[in-house]
Amino acid sequence: MIADKEYKQGDIIADGDCSHSCLPNAIKARNKLMCISPVDIGEEITISYNDNLFLSAEERNKHYDFICKCKLCRDESMDKHMKHLSDMYNMMTVFCNKGILADVALDIMKDIIDYSIKNLPEKYVNFISKQIISDAFQVAVFAGEVDIAKKYAKELLMWTIIQEGDDSPVLEEINMYIEDPTKHVLYKKIENKESVVGGSS
Numbered sequence: 001m002i003a004d005k006e007y008k009q010g011d012i013i014a015d016g017d018c019s020h021s022c023l024p025n026a027i028k029a030r031n032k033l034m035c036i037s038p039v040d041i042g043e044e045i046t047i048s049y050n051d052n053l054f055l056s057a058e059e060r061n062k063h064y065d066f067i068c069k070c071k072l073c074r075d076e077s078m079d080k081h082m083k084h085l086s087d088m089y090n091m092m093t094v095f096c097n098k099g100i101l102a103d104v105a106l107d108i109m110k111d112i113i114d115y116s117i118k119n120l121p122e123k124y125v126n127f128i129s130k131q132i133i134s135d136a137f138q139v140a141v142f143a144g145e146v147d148i149a150k151k152y153a154k155e156l157l158m159w160t161i162i163q164e165g166d167d168s169p170v171l172e173e174i175n176m177y178i179e180d181p182t183k184h185v186l187y188k189k190i191e192n193k194e195s196v197v198g199g200s201s
């Protein structure tokens with residue numbers, strides 16, 4: 001589907017059939033087609049048929065019945081970055097599962113965000129940002145870092161509006177976490193954990 005007008009990030013695009021790109025400029029959410037990167041008149045509007053965050057081109061292409069030829073799939077250096085990010089993400093998950101190391105997981109999460117912004121195409125960063133920031137918010141809550149959690153909750157609000165619209169039903173919940181991240185269920189887990197290890201800080 002070709003854009004018949006210019007769109008900016010967060011615009012709703014009139015629905016239609018979209019081809020795949022691993023570097024999409026739009027996303028389908030709540031039955032709407034939302035623009036996640038600026039689109040020029042005449043540019044193809046694309047969505048991703050795969051919503052995994054960090055996969056190599058080979059792994060991504062297993063999801064499609066065609067060979068994708070986007071910039072992410074053609075560029076070997078991109079594969080190196082994706083592999084590195086995949087390893088970091090897995091390591092972050094391991095530390096998070098060992099609750100007591102949540103602060104280490106949070107440091108890795110910050111590295112994942114910085115590395116992505118520095119090395120991946122902006123379109124890809126726009127595509128993964130909502131998920132990554134949502135994860136970062138949860139890890140910050142789990143690590144008991146209330147101020148950092150608030151910062152990520154504010155970013156999550158912005159990305160949710162871009163990807164789901166300003167009438168998304170989850171905005172109310174995110175606003176509650178911006179006010180007070182300790183209301184999140186993961187914060188209760190850290191409180192319990194602290195009592196187990198004797199409340200040392």
Ligand SMILES: [Zn+2]
Nearest residue numbers: 022068070073
């Ligand atoms: Zn691709």
